[in-house]
Amino acid sequence: MDSAAHSPQDSPQVVTGTGGTGGMGVFDALVIGGGIAGLQTALDLADQGYSCAVVEKDASIGGAMIRLSKVFPTLDCASCITTPKMAAAAHHEKITLLTCCDVDRLERVNADEDGGSLVATLTQRPRHVDIEACIGCRKCEYACPVLTPDAEQGGFSGRKAIRIPFSNAIPQKAVLDVEHCMLCGKCAEVCPTQAIRYDQKPEQLRLEARAAVLATGFRLSPVADKRQYGLGAIPNVIDSLQMERLLAPHGPYGRVLRPSDGMIPDSIAYVQCAGSRDASMGVGYCSRVCCMYAIKQAMLLSGSLPLADITIYYMDIRAFGKNYEQFYQNAKAMGIEFVKAKVASLDPTEGGAVTVHYEDQTGAGVATREHDLVVLSMGMLPGWQPGQVCPVAIAADGFIDTVAPKTLPSLTAMPGVFVAGAAAGPKDIVDTITEAGGAAMQAAKYLAARAANAGLARTPQARTEKASIQEASHG
Amino acid sequence: MTQAKTERTPGKDAKKDAMKALRAERAQWVGPATAKAAEHKKAQKAIRACLAQASATPPEIAAATGLAPDTTLWLLASMKKFGEVVEADKTGAYYRYALAAQAPESGEG
Numbered sequence: 001m002d003s004a005a006h007s008p009q010d011s012p013q014v015v016t017g018t019g020g021t022g023g024m025g026v027f028d029a030l031v032i033g034g035g036i037a038g039l040q041t042a043l044d045l046a047d048q049g050y051s052c053a054v055v056e057k058d059a060s061i062g063g064a065m066i067r068l069s070k071v072f073p074t075l076d077c078a079s080c081i082t083t084p085k086m087a088a089a090a091h092h093e094k095i096t097l098l099t100c101c102d103v104d105r106l107e108r109v110n111a112d113e114d115g116g117s118l119v120a121t122l123t124q125r126p127r128h129v130d131i132e133a134c135i136g137c138r139k140c141e142y143a144c145p146v147l148t149p150d151a152e153q154g155g156f157s158g159r160k161a162i163r164i165p166f167s168n169a170i171p172q173k174a175v176l177d178v179e180h181c182m183l184c185g186k187c188a189e190v191c192p193t194q195a196i197r198y199d200q201k202p203e204q205l206r207l208e209a210r211a212a213v214l215a216t217g218f219r220l221s222p223v224a225d226k227r228q229y230g231l232g233a234i235p236n237v238i239d240s241l242q243m244e245r246l247l248a249p250h251g252p253y254g255r256v257l258r259p260s261d262g263m264i265p266d267s268i269a270y271v272q273c274a275g276s277r278d279a280s281m282g283v284g285y286c287s288r289v290c291c292m293y294a295i296k297q298a299m300l301l302s303g304s305l306p307l308a309d310i311t312i313y314y315m316d317i318r319a320f321g322k323n324y325e326q327f328y329q330n331a332k333a334m335g336i337e338f339v340k341a342k343v344a345s346l347d348p349t350e351g352g353a354v355t356v357h358y359e360d361q362t363g364a365g366v367a368t369r370e371h372d373l374v375v376l377s378m379g380m381l382p383g384w385q386p387g388q389v390c391p392v393a394i395a396a397d398g399f400i401d402t403v404a405p406k407t408l409p410s411l412t413a414m415p416g417v418f419v420a421g422a423a424a425g426p427k428d429i430v431d432t433i434t435e436a437g438g439a440a441m442q443a444a445k446y447l448a449a450r451a452a453n454a455g456l457a458r459t460p461q462a463r464t465e466k467a468s469i470q471e472a473s474h475g
Numbered sequence: 476m477t478q479a480k481t482e483r484t485p486g487k488d489a490k491k492d493a494m495k496a497l498r499a500e501r502a503q504w505v506g507p508a509t510a511k512a513a514e515h516k517k518a519q520k521a522i523r524a525c526l527a528q529a530s531a532t533p534p535e536i537a538a539a540t541g542l543a544p545d546t547t548l549w550l551l552a553s554m555k556k557f558g559e560v561v562e563a564d565k566t567g568a569y570y571r572y573a574l575a576a577q578a579p580e581s582g583e584g
Contacts, residue, residue, distance in 0.1 A: 146512045158553035182508040252552045261544035262533035
């Protein structure tokens, strides 16, 4: 992470304070969210010469995509696509990454003066590690005696109270959570650079920019919200992101096993629309990606467990993207069973199996079937609620409202504030990256227009011309 | 030598005092974390003792140690992550786990 000093146009400035005194920085654009949408937006803006600050809530950039196993319909490794973008952003001289940050306020100030500025007030949560001193050696992690469920692995294995978030996290710096720390001092004892700071405090940061892009992504609708599916309490009923971890090469078990006892599952079921198109959960919309990720996971399972029966209970299959229908047909040809049915409820069974009660919509009526493992295809909810933080308009579905969804899909009701990716509504990775590029272009246009209106030579081209003129005049 | 020793002591004392103050400040987290660490240490010791006899499947380890099967698997996955345990051969629908020949440095012991 680069937090070195920069100037507004040439190099952004972040003066990080010590002891909670805070810091400030001035940038051309702020990107809220360091997932694939935020990184793509920042890279596209930075490549045009605009300085960007990427504000991420987690301890690493990469968002949901870096936690996936593979992507549909190509079955490319998700990490192989995301990691180079993460590294490119981390090493880009125009991009400053700020992790562990919560946005407290994002507002436009002095709007009557040349459009004013956007000011973001952030709280940077402490890592309890000196980020400059930490070398990411993981000695602290090995020494720590406290194990706690690792959310990065779906909770299926433990992590230490102090740890590097995951193997390809950026920055590769340790983070300690005080809620699980017994303050035994073992991490500090073994740290070769004395980087542990048990008493680190949150810092207030103030960032100023002319434009902002909201790329705050999504979160999965919670399993615990659906009584009929066991409220998250039935063993061997997991959500789709947990299955992503089971399928990932660096997953908790290194293979797909049943979490209740380690059995290799012989029969796996997917329950579609488990968290979408369901008024009882307050999610009336289609999440657009569940059909395809379930098919992708089913295909990957067919590869890793060739003898297993894989069933997908679905209401409709929505394979709308390029090559998606072919992907679906390939899955059927591989022997994955598609049952047109609405799953009514799930029950635990002795021995760890799960009973699926469903209504077969092809006429077979109400039926039940047992599976060793059940995956709920949960839907997408907004990853961030702007609430009082930012006066941007919210649509009826809870996602950020776009004022011209057909012609300018990145435009929000707040001047100079754009939106990219799943922050504006459920969408897949292809659409997210496309939209991020569009948001970057809209933001760049806005920045150029602001500069032109102000009569300032702030566009990269104008800056080059200005530099040439200055060089010529000095020569 | 003596002078150097007396110079270091106040610093060490200050660090100890600071840690003591932090422990008091974070008592609501330190207590449960300590209890959890002790519980896991005991469970991992039992798993190590079981695996020292022979490799075993998670249900076999659970039966031998009295741990719940899901807890056993969770601890095995955690121990595997830190190089203490390795996956061995397969018995029926379960993989067997064994102690790594040379476990790397770990704070669990």
